[in-house]
Every structure is written in C-alpha cells, then in structure tokens.
Amino acid sequence: MELFLIFIGAVFVNNFVLVRFLGICPFMGVSKQTETALGMGAATTFVMVVTAALTWLLQWYVLEPFGLPFLQTPVFILVIASMVQLVEMFLHKTSPGLYRALGIYLPLITTNCAVLGFSLIAVQGAYSFIQSLIFGLGAGIGFTIALMLMAGIREELRFADVPKPLAGTGIAFIIAGLLSLAFSGFAGLV
Amino acid sequence: MNESVRMIVVLAVIAMVSGGVLSFVYDWTGAIIAENQLRQMESSVFEVLPGAVRVEPLGTAPSTLVQDDPETSREVEQTTTQIFVGFDAQDKALGYAFVGEGPGYGGAVRILVGVDGESGEILNLAVLNHAETPGLGSKIEEASFRNQFKGKTLDDPIAIGRDIDGISGATVSSRAVAEAVRRGFADAAAAYERSR
C-alpha cells in the first residue's frame, strides 16, 4: 500500500513537471512530436530508475559511513551523467532516428532537474531501496505523461489559428501554464 | 585499447580532482560557515529572548510531536532540536530558545522560539529560513502572524483556525509554523529544567 501511495504521488499529485516544476527544459524542448516525446520519456524513466538504485546504494554505503555530505551533489550527478552517456550510446546504436530527433536534449537529461531533484528528495525522505525505485519509476512515468500530454496538444496547435507572435513557443508556454494549473487540482489526493 | 584506458583515466582524474577540490574547500570553509551560522543564530536568539546578552548552546534533544493536530497527524520522522539558553547582563538564566522545523509548501520551515524560563510562556518567535511562495507563504515572517504565538505555554493547544488564525491563502505555511512550534517544545522545556 505504501509503495502504491508513493507511486501515485510521484505520477499525479507531485508530478515532477507540472507540480514541482522540475525538468522543464526537455518538457518544452522535446514536446513537438509525440514519438520523440515518448522516446525522451522512456530514456528519462530508464535513467531515473537506474539512478534511484545507484544513488541509494552510494548514499547509504559510501556517503553516510564515510561522512562526505558535501559530495552528495557531484556524486549523484556523476552517476546520472554516466547513465545518460550509456543511454546515448545505446540509442545511437539501436535507433539512430530517435537519437537524432532528441539531439541536444539527450545529453540534457543529465541536467534535467527532475532526475537530480527526485534522487535528492528520495534520499532526504530516507526512502528504502524499493521505495526509491518505485519513486523513480513513478517520477519517470509522471514525466512521460506530462511530456506526451504536451506533445499531443502542441501537434494540434500547429494548425490552430493562433495570433502570429504567439505562434509556436509562446502559446506552448501558456498551454503549459494551464496544464500545471489543472494538475494542481490533484493536490491533496494522497 | 588506449582509447578506453584514456576514457577511464581522464574521468577518474577529473573526478578525483573534483573530490579533492571539494573536500579542501569544504574543510577550509566549514569552520567559517559554522562560525557564521552560530553568530547568525546568536543574533536570532537575542531577538527572541529580549534582554539576553549571552547565549549558550544546550546541545540537542530528540523532538516528538506534543499534541496531535488532526489535519497533520501524518507519521513524523524524528528530528533533533537545537536548544540555547539565554543569560541576561547579571548572568542569570532568562529563558531558552529552541529551533523548530515544520513541513511548509516550498520546503522545510525552520523557526526559533524564545520561551521565558519562569512562566514557560513563549516570548517571541523568529523565522530562521523558509522556501514558501513569496507574497503568500512568506507572510509568516510578518509580526502580525508571529505575535499570535506570544503568551502560549507548553500545555496551550496551538492549532491553526482554532487558537491562531492562519494567513489566508497560505494555510500550509501557517500550519508548518504551528507544527514547528509544537515540535520540540516539550523536550526543550524538559532539557531546560534539567539544566537549571
């Protein structure tokens, strides 16, 4: 039951993009088509789940016993960066199309505030290993849902009669604002 | 082969350099930061304990939730509360101040509560740091809200809406302050009694 609560919390209530406002760069950058959005969501979810595992191990078996609190950010971000490099090589090999479509935004998963943010929150919340895994999975799926929602809307937006200066990125931000207002309705669910 | 060796060496060296630099800077600034924080805490204690001239940290005590506020009776993890004793010019113990922490909207809200030694009433309350939304949650810093806590003792119930009216539009922040006050009040009072 506890795990389910964490999962739903991460996906809807504290959705990383629309409620906690982390990971906005890829959210705005990659949400032009649903395929790239799904690719980005999947890549980020993979990185999040693996990071959840590694950062938990590192925190409770390296940082805590040796008392190196100041190393927390660099160590976490180093793990995340290596995972992203791994994903980049994997995508470069298996699906070059998606690799080129993601372009600059693939390396930017490293600095995706949601990934580092969620690992810090998981550590501060003193989650157990399983809990932080579920939390990572929930965060990733929440991120993907938000990305797909936005991509779906933006694909329609291209043909909507939007005032010229607002077209493209301007309206995307306003839509994101409305989306996050809607998601704040989930507050208090958990 | 040298390509992969080069990869390992470069990354390892850069990581090592970063580890070294960080730890060196941490050690060097650690002392100064602690110094700063102590002086900062001291100035807050003087603020909440009027008339206090000297401050002596009384160590920390485990903090437990004294009264169960129905809305926020979520499982609260243990945090340690820092306690300070304030002495006036004649070096007589005036009272004590303890640090309370509550879950705010944007993150943890840390406050310092000054309590009179004899009457056990709250003298004053200062917000140490918070990440509440400016313009809304940040109104907990205003005296009008904080002064409502004055005069309350350990046994008086402190709940937003009943004893203290919270800030409109910032109930989460107001409740965080209330919980921060309750948390650690009993242990601080007990620790102060023991030290007398």
Add this chain to the structure above:
Amino acid sequence: MSTSLISLISMGMLGAVLAGGLVVASKKFAVETDPKVDEIEEVLPGANCGACGYAGCRAFAEAAAGEKAPVDGCPVGGSKVAALVAKILGMEPVEGANRKVAQVLCKGGHAEAKLFAEWNGPRDCRIAQSTQNGSFKGCSYGCLGLGTCVEACPFGAMYMDDNGLPVVIEEKCTGCGMCVRACPRDIIVLAEEPQGVHIRCRSLALGKDVRGVCSVGCIACRRCEKECPVDAITVEDNLARIDYDKCINCRKCVAVCPVNTIEYQEGKPVLKKRRAS
C-alpha cells in the same frame, strides 16, 4: 586531512568504475562508422532538407563516402560545401553549379486579389487546398497566403509580408526546395541566380476571368511575346512562359506588360548564355 583523502579516493574510484562501465558499453554498442562519413556530415549544412535526394544529410554523407553520390550533390551547400567534401574524399574540387534561389510566382496578395471568404480554418495551405481547393480565394491558381512555405523553410529565409504574400530573403535562401514541395499550388520555383526576369503568375484561366479576380494576373495579351527580341517568351494555356535558355535579361517584356506581372530581380549579373559549359 583524512576526510579529503577519503573523498579524493572515493570520487576517483567512482569515476574509474563508471568510466569502466562506459568502456564496456562503448564496446558493446560500438557503431562502426567510417570516420569519413562523420567528417562529411560535419561539413554539410545539417538541415536534412532532402534537396540532394537523400533522406537527410547523414544519408547523403554515407552515399558520398561510398562514391554513390556526386561531390557537389548538396545544392544547399553550393560550391563551398562541394569543395570541402571533395577535399575529404581526396577528389579534386569540381566547378559548382549556379546558385539556386526560390522565386514566388504570384503577386496576388490581399490588395490585388479578390477573396470570396475569410479562411478561419487551420493555418496550412495544404489543408485549405485539399479540403476546399482554396476556394476562399478568387483565383484558383494564386497564393493562399497561409504561410506553409515559410514554416517549411529550414533556413528561416522566408517570411509573410502584411499583404499575405511570402517574401524570400535572397541571402539566406540556399535553394533546398523545401518550400517548393510545401506549396500545394506549386507557386514557388527554384530559379538559377542569373535568371533575372520572372513572370509572377501561374494562372491558366482566360484573360477576362483573371482580370475579374486579380489586378496583377497574366491576361495572356501576348504583348510580351511580340516584344521579346529573342522570342524567349511564348504564351501557352493563357500564361506567358520564359525559355531561360534564350532569355538575355533585356527587360523589354517587363516594360511592355500592361498588368506588370513580369518583374526583373535587381542586382542579378546579366549573362549572355545561361550556363558556361
């Protein structure tokens, strides 16, 4: 001192372990690519516009490396890129073709052309054309002005003016042809730079019908055809057409056209023959 030693070692170890993992991964996921292909892709404009006939620059780079594509196969890059690619492949640079520039062959904006209705549907010419044949505009051959070509241009070389007509920014246009493909009414063509004279109309309707819906459309009065000293202009299906092999940019037709449909592009080199070879 000990904590910094520990932190030094632990960070170093972590770096080494992760790098080791990446080395293993790089072996497993090694993508054997011919380094030349990367080099060529680096040099190409990278717009993936498909003007070379391949699916994007990467595909063209692979074809060029495999000698399947000509060195100057990238029209967007022009002679500059052709020379670089040739150098990478160790071939001697070949004399590049004339630079191509997009020309919009319609002058019927809001001011000139009649509109039967105001289009409030999606801002896309293809949708307007495919759903209603663009019937909201009087002329069924003229520019619909919904900006699909501007959106298609990967180089930002086009913008819509207030009169509802696309304007090509000469310097930025690389002749990739994306706008030509995007326009549902084939109003945009790629003209080689030396060709200065353009008949800015595509309407095949009769003169009197054209005059009814547009003040600058070609009414097939044949004056330009008679005036041209080298018989470069012929009128077929009520539209004057230029044979650029014969045209010497003398601009007599421009002066004589009653509805000034024909325009001359300023600052173009006047060439006797169109292609030197």
Add this chain to the structure above:
Amino acid sequence: MGALIKDFLNGIWNDNPTFRLQIGLCPVLAVTSTALNGVGMGLATTFVLMCSSILISILRNVIPEKVRIPCYIIVIATFSTVVDLVMHAMLPDLHRVLGIFIPLIVVNCILMGRAEAYASKKPVIYAAFDGLGMGIGFTWALTLIGAVREMLGAGSLFGVQLVSDTAATFGVFSLPPGAFITVGLLIAGMNMISTRLRKAS
C-alpha cells in the same frame, strides 16, 4: 574580433537562453517570483557559467568523446558547489538571499547546453565571451520575468510596495503556472519586436 562580439551579443538577444533557446527554464519558474531573486540567480549563474565554459574549453581536447557528458557535469558541479561554499563563508548575507539558488545552478541546462554545443568546440576566449553573453541574456530575462511576476503577483517591485495592501493582486503570478504564462507572453512580445525589426531592415 568581430565574431567574438557577435557571439557575445548573440547570447543576449537572438539566442537568448530563456526566450529563444528555451533552456535553463527550471530556475526561471522556481525562482523568478521576485525581481531581486531574478537578478541574484542571473548573476550567480553567469559567474558559474563563465568559469565552467572556460575550463571545459581548456579541456576540450583532453576529454574523450565517449565520456564527455560525465566530465562536463563534474566540472559544472564542482564549480557551483565551490561557489556555494565560498559565498556561504565569505559573504554570508548575500548567501542568505542566493543560498537556495546556487545548488540549482548545477541542474541548469544552460551550462550543460553551452558546454555541449559551444564551449567544447571553441577556443577559450570564445567560450568565455559566450558564457558572459548567455549569462547576461539569462539575467535580464530573469529580471524581466521576476519584475512582471512580482508586480502582478505581489503588487511590489524589488520589494517596494507599489499597490496598497488591500488592492487585488493576481496570486497566480507568484506561483509557477503564472511563470509559464508570463514567459509565454514575453516570448510573444519578443517575436513582435523582432518581426518589426526585420520588416524595418
């Protein structure tokens, strides 16, 4: 020299990180509830951005391509943590205002974005200038957004109360959804300006 200045100015307007490239948005939403925060965040980010760009540009030939992401990020993380600690020790009062922003800089996409796209390919001088240009572009963008949000959300500017306390303020603007809308409208404004400029030229 001309290219240097062009790159520098580039970062301020036509390649403005917040409005045009749309990277580094997390702090934009979280932090720009007041103009002062915007300025603070901008300056702190500019400093770290410049230092990391310079160092990455120096190391650009040393770092092998396959491990470039972890290497860049360590440099950025180390710099921002060092800045955090040094500022915490040396300038405690400035740190009280900027304290929570500095750890945010590590995850600011601008640094990684510029490192990956620019600093790792250009010599040091270019990297430094680009970092400075981007930093200033980021700073004025944040300050503008912060000012708009503060005026609408809290009815004050740089802490100075403009409107009487009882006046109605749009609370939503001090919340992140308001930030989204503000940025959207500002981008629209910028587009209008640049199309007018292009028409004029």
